[in-house]
Amino acid sequence: MKTGSWTVVLLAVTTVALCSPLINELEPGQEWPKRGSVKQPQDESEDEETSPEKISPSEPESEIPGEIKEEISLLAREAENVKVDYSGAQLWKVSTEKTGVRATLGRLRRRNLISTWAGNQTYMDILIKSNAVQNVTRIMKRENITYDIIIEDLQKRINEENPPLDENEIELQDRRGHRMTWKQYHRLEDIHGFMDYLAKTYPKIVSVNTIGKSYEGRDLKVLRISDGKPTNKAVFIDGGFHAREWISPATVTYIINQIAENFDEESDDIKNIDWYMLPVVNPDGYEYTHLTDRLWRKNRRPSISRQCIGADLNRNFGYRWGGRGSSSNPCSDIYRGSRAFSEPESRAVSDFIKTSTANFTAYLSYHSYGQYLLYPWGYDTAVPPDHNDLDFVGKRIAAAIETTGGSKYTVGCSSRVLYPASGGSDDWAKGQGIKYAYTIELSDTGRYGFILPTSYIEPVGRESLAGIRVLASELNKP
Template sequence: MGSKRQTVVLFLAALTVVLSSPLINELQPGEEWPQRNSVRQPVADDQTEQTLTEDFSTDDPAPAAVVEDAIIVAKTIERDHEPKKIDYSGSQVWQVSTTKSGARQVIGRLRRRNLISTWGGNQSSVDILIKPNVVENITRVFKRESIDYNVVIEDLQKRINEENPPLDNDEIELQDRRGHRMTWKQYHRLEDIYGFMDYLAKTYPSIISVKSIGKSFEGRDLKILRISNGKSDNKAVFIDGGIHAREWISPATVTYFIYQFAEYFDVESDDIKGIDWYFMPVVNPDGYEYTHTVDRLWRKNRKPGYRACTGTDLNRNFGHHWGGKGASNSPCSEIYRGSNAFSEPETLALSEFIKSSAANFSAYVTYHSYGQYMLYPWGYDNAVPPDYKDLDNLGKKMAEAISKTGGSQYQVGSSSGLLYPAAGGSDDWAKSQGIKYSYTIELSDTGRYGFVLPTSFIVPVAKENLAGLRVLASQVIKE
């Protein structure tokens, strides 16, 4: 017991150091971040401790030390007992045609029985993940129902092993000289991403500041970086990534935008300089880290739920038409909507920040993968907002810029119309808050690699989407 108590004390000491460390350049010199009122923290520590303490009855003989240990364990999610890394050897990804009548119903039944999980899809096909022990069964079902399919990935673990190779020695040496570890030749862990953001705030304090707007469920910072020339009449654009943990190309692309604007701000166009840019590269830090350490294909956050199922789909947890079509009430589902709107600390912190800010947000862009889509509201139902033509026209211009730069073809349309209804999305909520140009951009590819896009795609994908972002900036400045 003594050893255990010593470990707890050491952990608390380390935790105190982390939580009490000052933010890097939290306020831009001579100017606070604009806000109408203070941003609420998602869950106060005293509320958490009170709830946990109340779980022990008054006549429970457990000593106070046991209660204290339980609180520590709950807050740290027993990080020292991480489960074994999941191996996807032999798992396959199929692209299944849904043009035949009844095909979607068959796929739905298989998914509800946990025989398959869905990756991406469109109006004519669905990509599904199949574990090796059911490949023969699924093959028989599709043959019996005359459903066509193609095997896109024959061994998923092999593809995962090849996705994110280590850097060579020259690149590692360059990292040390540069002062940060970001390269865009690799998918980086959260520590590297946050270190890069802090480095920029220290290096360019006149235009860049970094702020934590809250904590994730497991206690990680939810960091936003702002790039601004400090002019009070600037319009603002909010960009985020990493809502879904497994979509690694999303944070990589958003950090590439940050790098370009930060390093070359002096020579940027007036459109870029005239906007206050807010970047949140990783909305779901707990899930993102979990994809690196345990399950490469984890989608949700890491908040424990009911029936021993973990996680909420953060992109079904926002408050505009929460709980509607395309969102599940089952905690075990990959599209679980949560117990209520903004039940998750990550979505609550993001929404409170935007609502509390005095920044003049004219656009909200959230980057996901995959499929190469430029999507605008509404997602909750097959409907569009009154100004959908403006959204459609700008989306097509952005898609054209992407195509001219890198050759990728992006389809443009409403989320529900082009794909399927999905209530509780962040873009719908942003639009409901009066942010005119609200988009979800599904990055590359169209299914060959899916969520395990090799690192060689990072720069090409980021560059072409930067061209699209410049088109959006031009439109924002015009209005």
């Protein structure tokens, strides 16, 4: 996630505002940048000039009438009482190297017989709904398309994914003072409680602030770890953009825990960086996956027509918004929103980074799945002028991951390794002048997909932390 000349790419990079230098004169753990002083670029000229299609923007969220919002909220609450059942649904890995396969899959998707989970230039992982398995099987055989059945009954896998903790783990929770264990996928309340616990326990280095609210009013909580040195560089890490990718918030909280709990023993490379971490960018969608639909992807803001719910937050950022790999259809899983930064969650991240006084030099966004370490550009098959630097550091991170746990990560430009996807947060961060911007697609490579067993949480966390240490070392080089 190659058209366009170097001139265009260079112009895009040099015309954006770079982050201001770090100003840090308060006590460690207490200094947070003021918010709201920079107007959001919801109608930036570069978005209009480079978007391949003109879309008439829908009404902004604030203009949805109150009675309609109440009706939508009521319907959403009623829907949460009925869990989506995936009994009999299957996950297939389909080879797409043969001519015509992608076109066939596209027709099946438009007929609502399948949905896409993941893929690259050679294969696609597709979910086949239970009532469509027989029909899709017949079409695949008729078209002589090669596929493997990866998961035969998706609901069975979902039921086994997140077992309750044993008595010893529950007792350990009570002694620890928070409920996070990394042996289970936790609800938002546990994640936020854990962050608050660290801020109270380590007030000299840890602080927590809410940088905005989700559509349904949930906090977007960022935790900061810093020893307060004014020379520190800064790294922004987020997770949970896509609601169903549970390993992402689990990994970000694992990294938070390891750095905060062991800060005194950490290397100078770690200590010389201010770490800003937002584990759940999409709290409404994340809670919805726990309560109603395990495979929900988007946020939960309704379109003005009330036809469909949610936008893909990772297609809603304002760098080359509205282009390839995004959709203007509110019912699509890659719906880009009515305009750049139309969603409160993406707008809050943008607002915070743009108005921050932190010296952000790296941005990491954790997703799943596929084991990829991707750098810009995603909007088209082009690379930034310093792509060799991004590739070098990315490969060093991938090597550390493999050394630690054996997982092999593919490193490269996202639009070439996977596919073009405009409006992504990593492209936007790079456009803001943040040099090292990466999207990291965590484990696995398709055996479990989004339904990754809890036994993977700690190994994936350890691998990711090893990558973080390499990044910190690179950032501290003169």
